[in-house]
Amino acid sequence: MKLLEDAILTRGRVKDGDVLKVDAFLNHQMDVPLINEIGKEFYRLYQGQGVNKILTIEASGIGIACITAQHFGVPVVFAKKTQSRNIDGPVYTSKVTSFTHQREYDVIVSQSFLGPEDRVLLIDDFLAKGSALLGLIELVRQSGATIVGAGICIEKGFDVGGKLVRDSGVHVESLAIIRELHDGKVIFAD
Ligand code: 5GP
Numbered sequence: 001m002k003l004l005e006d007a008i009l010t011r012g013r014v015k016d017g018d019v020l021k022v023d024a025f026l027n028h029q030m031d032v033p034l035i036n037e038i039g040k041e042f043y044r045l046y047q048g049q050g051v052n053k054i055l056t057i058e059a060s061g062i063g064i065a066c067i068t069a070q071h072f073g074v075p076v077v078f079a080k081k082t083q084s085r086n087i088d089g090p091v092y093t094s095k096v097t098s099f100t101h102q103r104e105y106d107v108i109v110s111q112s113f114l115g116p117e118d119r120v121l122l123i124d125d126f127l128a129k130g131s132a133l134l135g136l137i138e139l140v141r142q143s144g145a146t147i148v149g150a151g152i153c154i155e156k157g158f159d160v161g162g163k164l165v166r167d168s169g170v171h172v173e174s175l176a177i178i179r180e181l182h183d184g185k186v187i188f189a190d
Helices: 003-012 030-047 062-071 131-143 161-167
Strands: 013-015 019-021 053-057 075-084 091-097 104-110 119-127 146-156 172-182 185-188
Touching: 003 030, 003 146, 003 172, 003 185, 013 062, 030 062, 030 119, 030 146, 030 172, 053 062, 053 131, 062 075, 062 119, 075 131, 075 146, 104 131, 119 131, 119 161, 131 161, 146 161, 161 172
Parallel strands: 053 075, 053 119, 119 146, 146 172
Antiparallel strands: 013 019, 075 104, 091 104, 172 185
């Protein structure tokens, strides 16, 4: 998606070799018109497939998921990161390793908000090692819902996550795929 690639090139920053900072427009300060175009594009890619719920993970995915959900006219559920199971009633639970914080935590979704009747679109800002997305996939698997696919804003094409998730049978659409982060420069896949 040209608009997102342009934002990455002009407003993104490469840090510490393989970390791309996009906090000027995507996951700290949020460029709502840009994210609205992202939501529209996810809708174009996944419309007509019976999506009735969007699932993401806190915190960075939530805003993107909400704007996307307005195009689909469906609710958003976000997986909560938690150390305690401090939520009413039974939950689905899986483990995620944080790329940014280098630690493992539980993520949970209440069983009230996901079940076998649901057709789920997964949304997240980044796909790198795949831990966050695989954690969401595990929650959906426990619920008996169907995964329609995943919509990712930025995929690090040089990392393992994209292959892991696609090999697990989940359809992934990434709006910007980075082939290389090199000397502070971003090079996109063709
Ligand atoms: P994964 O679980 O696929 O390794 O990483 C996905 C999560 O890590 C995303 O939800 C995102 O928040 C974070 N992440 C991974 N790589 C980057 C990066 O280069 N920059 C930023 N800002 N976040 C990243």
